[in-house]
Amino acid sequence: MAANFWTSSHYKQLLDQEEVDVVQPLDRDKGINLEDFKLIKMHMSNYISKLAQHVKVRQRVVATAVTYMRRFYTRKSMTEYDPHLVAPTCLYLASKAEESTVQARLLVFYIKKIYSDEKYRYEVKDILEMEMKILEALNYYLVVFHPYRSLVQFLHDAGMNDISMTQLSWGLVNDTYKMDLILVHPPHLIALACIYIASVYREKDNTAWFEELRVDMNVVKTISMEILDFYEGHRMVSDERINSASSKLGLKPETSR
Amino acid sequence: MGDGNTTNRGVTTGTGTSNNNSEKPEWLQQYNLIGKIGEGTYGLVFLARTKSPANRGKAIAIKKFKQSKDGDGVSPTAIREIMLLREITHENVVKLVNVHINHADMSLYLAFDYAEYDLYEIIRHHRDKVNHTINPYTVKSLLWQLLNGLNYLHSNWIIHRDLKPSNILVMGDGEEPGVVKIADFGLARIYQAPLKFLSENGVVVTIWYRAPELLLGAKHYTSAVDMWAVGCIFAELLTLKPLFQGAEAKSSQNPFQLDQLDKIFKILGHPTTEKWPTLATLPHWHSDLQHIQGRKYETNGLHSVVHLPLKNPAYDLLSKMLEYDPKKRITAAQALEHEYFRIEPQPGRNALVPSQPGEKVVNYPTRPVDANTDFEGTTSLQPPQPASGNPVPGNMAGAHAMSNRNVPRPMAAVGMQRMQPQGMMGYNFPSQAGAAGGINPGGMPMQRGMTAQAHQQQQQQLRRKDPGMMQGYPPQQKSRRL
Numbered sequence: 001m002a003a004n005f006w007t008s009s010h011y012k013q014l015l016d017q018e019e020v021d022v023v024q025p026l027d028r029d030k031g032i033n034l035e036d037f038k039l040i041k042m043h044m045s046n047y048i049s050k051l052a053q054h055v056k057v058r059q060r061v062v063a064t065a066v067t068y069m070r071r072f073y074t075r076k077s078m079t080e081y082d083p084h085l086v087a088p089t090c091l092y093l094a095s096k097a098e099e100s101t102v103q104a105r106l107l108v109f110y111i112k113k114i115y116s117d118e119k120y121r122y123e124v125k126d127i128l129e130m131e132m133k134i135l136e137a138l139n140y141y142l143v144v145f146h147p148y149r150s151l152v153q154f155l156h157d158a159g160m161n162d163i164s165m166t167q168l169s170w171g172l173v174n175d176t177y178k179m180d181l182i183l184v185h186p187p188h189l190i191a192l193a194c195i196y197i198a199s200v201y202r203e204k205d206n207t208a209w210f211e212e213l214r215v216d217m218n219v220v221k222t223i224s225m226e227i228l229d230f231y232e233g234h235r236m237v238s239d240e241r242i243n244s245a246s247s248k249l250g251l252k253p254e255t256s257r
Numbered sequence: 258m259g260d261g262n263t264t265n266r267g268v269t270t271g272t273g274t275s276n277n278n279s280e281k282p283e284w285l286q287q288y289n290l291i292g293k294i295g296e297g298t299y300g301l302v303f304l305a306r307t308k309s310p311a312n313r314g315k316a317i318a319i320k321k322f323k324q325s326k327d328g329d330g331v332s333p334t335a336i337r338e339i340m341l342l343r344e345i346t347h348e349n350v351v352k353l354v355n356v357h358i359n360h361a362d363m364s365l366y367l368a369f370d371y372a373e374y375d376l377y378e379i380i381r382h383h384r385d386k387v388n389h390t391i392n393p394y395t396v397k398s399l400l401w402q403l404l405n406g407l408n409y410l411h412s413n414w415i416i417h418r419d420l421k422p423s424n425i426l427v428m429g430d431g432e433e434p435g436v437v438k439i440a441d442f443g444l445a446r447i448y449q450a451p452l453k454f455l456s457e458n459g460v461v462v463t464i465w466y467r468a469p470e471l472l473l474g475a476k477h478y479t480s481a482v483d484m485w486a487v488g489c490i491f492a493e494l495l496t497l498k499p500l501f502q503g504a505e506a507k508s509s510q511n512p513f514q515l516d517q518l519d520k521i522f523k524i525l526g527h528p529t530t531e532k533w534p535t536l537a538t539l540p541h542w543h544s545d546l547q548h549i550q551g552r553k554y555e556t557n558g559l560h561s562v563v564h565l566p567l568k569n570p571a572y573d574l575l576s577k578m579l580e581y582d583p584k585k586r587i588t589a590a591q592a593l594e595h596e597y598f599r600i601e602p603q604p605g606r607n608a609l610v611p612s613q614p615g616e617k618v619v620n621y622p623t624r625p626v627d628a629n630t631d632f633e634g635t636t637s638l639q640p641p642q643p644a645s646g647n648p649v650p651g652n653m654a655g656a657h658a659m660s661n662r663n664v665p666r667p668m669a670a671v672g673m674q675r676m677q678p679q680g681m682m683g684y685n686f687p688s689q690a691g692a693a694g695g696i697n698p699g700g701m702p703m704q705r706g707m708t709a710q711a712h713q714q715q716q717q718q719l720r721r722k723d724p725g726m727m728q729g730y731p732p733q734q735k736s737r738r739l
Contacts, residue, residue, distance in 0.1 A: 004413065009344055096336045104329055128330040132358045132365070135331065135339075140356045142340035143447075 005186060009141040015074065020180045024077035027249070032078070036245035040078065042178045043242045044069055044087040047114075051088055054110040055102045057095055059174065060146060065094035066177040067144045072137050074183065078249050081133070084120045089130040097142045104128060146182070147173045147191035154188075154195055158209045169198040172227065179230050185223055189215060193223035284357045285632065288317060288368075292628035299323060299334050299443070300364075304371060304626055316371035316431075317354065321632065324363045334443035335365055341415060341442045342367075348433075349406025351426065351440040372438050373429025374609075374621050376422035376490065382621050384497040394602040394612030396494045399427070401593065401604035402437035403487060408589035410439070411480040419444040420486035421463045422493060427608060429623070435607030464505045464517050465489065469528065470583050472518050474540035481583035484592070488578030495563050495571070500524070525579060526557045533582040570597040 005011050023037045032040075045066045052062045068090040072081070088107050095102040104124045112121055135142075151173055155161040172194035176182065181190050192215060199206045210217060288305035295302035300321045307315045322335040342353040355368035376399065383391050403425055410417060417424075419441060426438040468485035470478055492500040501524065503517025522528070530536050537543075559579065565572035574597045577587035587595075598604055602612050611618055 092330070093336075096331070096333050097340055099333075101329075101333055124328055128324075128328070128363065129360070131330045132360060132363060135356075135365075136358055140339050140343050142336065143344050 005145050005188070008143060008145065010143060010145050011186065013071070013141060014186070015183050017180075017184050020070075020074055020183050022074070024073075024079070026077040026079040030079055030250060031248045032245070036248060037073075037078075038180075039237065039242050039245045040083055040249070041070060041073060041180070042237075043246070044083045045178050047084075047087050048091050050114060051091055051107065051110055054113070055091075055095075055106055057091075057098075057100050057102060060148065061091070061094050061098045061100055063146045063148070063177055063182070064098055064144045065091040067182050068094055068134060068138060068142075070180055070183050072134055075137050081130075083246075083249075084115075085122050085126055085130050086134065088122070089127050089134055092127055093131055093134055093142075097144075144182075145187045147176070147187040147194065150188040151191040151194065154191055158195070158206060160195070160199065160204065160206070165195075165198055165202060165204070168201065169194045172197055175230075176227060178234075179226065181223060181226065185219070189219055190223060192220045193227060196220055196224050197227060284355075285359075288319070290632060292626040293630035294318065294624050294626055299332055301630075303630075303632060304624070305368075316373075318369045318371045319632075320367045320369065322365040322367070331365055335367070337445060338367065338442045341445050341447070345410070345413060345415070347406055347409040349402045349437050349439060350409065351438045351442075369440075370428075370438075372426035372440070373623055374427040375440075376425040376427070376494070378423075378624075379427065379621055380422055380493055380497050382619070386622075387619060390497065391494055392612050392616070394605065394610075395608050396491075397598065397602060398435070398604040398606075398608035399425070399437055399494060400487070400491055401598055402606075402608065403439065403490070404589045404592050406437065406439040407483055407487065408593060410445075411483070411589050414447050415445055416478075416480050417442065417445045417483050417486075419463065420483055420490065421466045422490055425490065435605075435609035437608060464503055464514055465499050465501055467514070467517065468583065469518065469521060469581055470539065472514050472521075473536075473542050474544075475583075476540075479583055480588070481586045484578050484586050484589065485583075487589075487592075488575055491575050491578060492559075492563050495565070495575075500562070522554045524554075524557075524559055524562055525581070526554050528581040533585075535582070535584075570595070570600060573597070 021034055021037075023032055023034055027037065048065050048069065049062050052059075052065070065087075069083075069087055072086060072090065073083075088111055092102060092104055092107055104127045107127065108122065108124050115121060148170070151169060152161075152166075155166055155169065169191075173191060176190055176194065192210075192213070195206070196210070210220075287308055289308060291304040291306060293301055294304045300323045303319045303321065305317045305319050307313065307317060322332055324330070339353070339356060342351070346352070351372070352370045353367060354370060355366075357366040357368065358364075359366070379391070379399075383389065407417070407420075417439065420439070424439065424441040426440045428434055428436045428438065466486035466489045468478070468482040471482055489500045501517060501520040503514055503520040506514055506516065528536055557576075559576060560567050560572055563572065563575065565575075574587070574592060574595045577595075578592065580586040609619070609621070
């Protein structure tokens with residue numbers, strides 16, 4: 001399991017893009033469209049990163065937390081489960097799963113620091129209750145594979161593990177968590193897509209190395225295009241756009257009780 | 258919640274066996290609670306039977322995790338156990354059949370296939386009751402299956418970290434009689450890419466089975482720590498006595514255990530930097546020079562302790578498991594290929610049958626069940642039922658219904674075809690309808706109220722009592738820190 005992605009629950013749970021892009025009926029009723037849905041998830045991924053910096057956990061914990069959050073919303077609605085509670089709780093759960101446990105009260109402290117707005121504030125009790133709901137919704141599958149390990153191995157293997165290539169491709173991988181790629185594609189293909197983009201950007205010719213890999217380059221290129229499209233679209237996303245998407249939820253704090 | 262408050266439960270309290278309780282949450286109603294079979298720092302273990310027609314009467318061990326007192330949600334122990342057991346399936350690893358959450362009191366329940374025996378009880382029975390050693394076929398079969406399960410874990414980058422006899426379960430009558438199941442993954446972890454040094458997790462492995470590199474404060478350790486524990490267990494199966502019975506220094510988080518090291522050195526001789534080059538880099542080897550290196554045990558007396566000639570394959574395998582240098586220590590995969598498993602008697606799938614027809618069957622005691630404790634852990638004051646008088650007939654009859662044990666089937670090789678038991682249709686985890694498993698109630702120190710127990714029960718109540726209760730044979734020690 002831990003060693004073999006192909007026998008893991010992660011592999012078995014990979015979804016098609018269409019399955020990931022289903023807006024839950026309750027959210028749709030509130031006027032949330034697919035674009036809003038993606039924006040809110042992106043916003044929450046950023047929120048998780050921000051919290052993670054405060055509580056000082058590493059990128060892999062963030063990546064696992066974001067994956068939990070994204071999986072969660074393929075099954076549950078944002079109307080019933082407030083993303084502002086689900087996101088930090090996913091970080092809380094991921095910190096345990098990745099053996100870097102963060103105390104709930106520390107998270108609560110930083111949530112209050114980040115959000116002055118009362119309606120986004122949650123207490124320890126809310127996080128602990130939500131932790132169990134998330135565990136249940138994830139069907140108790142907690143092991144998540146990430147592109148980072150294969151990224152390092154690939155860069156080494158291709159002889160491209162200089163600082164500039166490593167930093168660029170690593171940063172690209174980080175940004176993939178602003179999208180749903182981790183729910184759809186095997187992590188090593190996401191890593192390859194990031195290397196592909198980075199090498200084009202740095203004008204390094206890796207054609208021969210890529211050809212030697214026994215992977216479907218069409219998939220790698222598709223993922224690369226998705227990432228580039230995301231960057232393209234991202235430039236036009238303003239805070240107001242995110243706020244208007246979030247405000248549609250109305251955020252009834254149903255989940256706290 | 259999360260303050261450890263146990264009021265406001267979703268389940269009725271204080272009504273004894275609550276078998277016919279209609280106020281139970283829906284998921285609980287699929288089980289008949291038989292009683293409590295274990296208790297530990299993180300919760301209780303119950304024996305229950307499924308009601309669903311497909312598996313009616315099937316014995317299930319349910320491990321209930323309490324909310325931690327410090328307001329930190331689901332215990333990391335439970336998270337580790339769930340996350341690992343949800344990914345792995347192997348004939349020699351316990352099978353998690355279900356996870357349940359009771360939102361009302363925020364408790365978490367893990368349901369496992371029930372295993373009637375464990376190596377702690379089997380060894381104890383031979384030592385205290387039968388008064389003769391475990392037959393060579395059984396020892397070899399238990400060890401082979403233990404290694405087979407461990408090889409699977411290690412090849413999946415999982416270190417168990419808490420192997421000891423009470424965590425090695427053996428199935429009773431049913432679909433997989435005499436099959437070994439490795440249990441209690443509360444300390445297990447994936448070691449492929451740890452975010453922190455493994456040693457930051459606190460001290461692991463019960464002290465008697467703890468590898469010398471851990472005792473000497475190694476920062477990075479490997480699956481070899483499990484193999485050391487297997488070596489200790491192997492010796493204990495042969496002699497019925499723990500091999501290295503050190504007295505635990507309990508005062509601190511410090512894993513340095515001088516007495517335990519001394520017990521090891523006394524039998525195996527002092528380790529040397531020639532044989533174990535990285536020894537000099539281990540913190541405690543330096544920090545306590547006069548004690549550790551002060552006494553000199555020159556010779557290796559292991560063979561005389563286990564009463565085996567030096568050229569015996571069993572001794573050869575054992576000494577390779579108890580190799581000081583973790584890098585040179587035999588791996589589970591290598592051990593399975595060892596000559597010991599190729600010579601007669603060949604290991605078999607049912608470890609508990611007699612090695613030859615006509616040989617006496619050993620009836621191991623079944624687990625005592627405290628039928629007066631409900632899922633809340635509330636005990637009524639009625640006298641407990643003796644374990645043998647179990648209310649439900651079937652495979653729980655255990656020791657008294659073992660006449661149908663067969664002569665062993667030889668176990669061909671690693672990766673033999675495994676028998677498919679009946680599907681687990683009644684369960685939530687369709688993907689895991691594989692081999693049956695069990696839980697480890699044995700991994701928890703029993704803390705039953707002696708005073709409230711009927712006198713006839715005392716013998717069984719004494720299983721794994723608090724330290725000091727059993728003269729001359731200290732119970733297994735725990736070192737569980739999260």
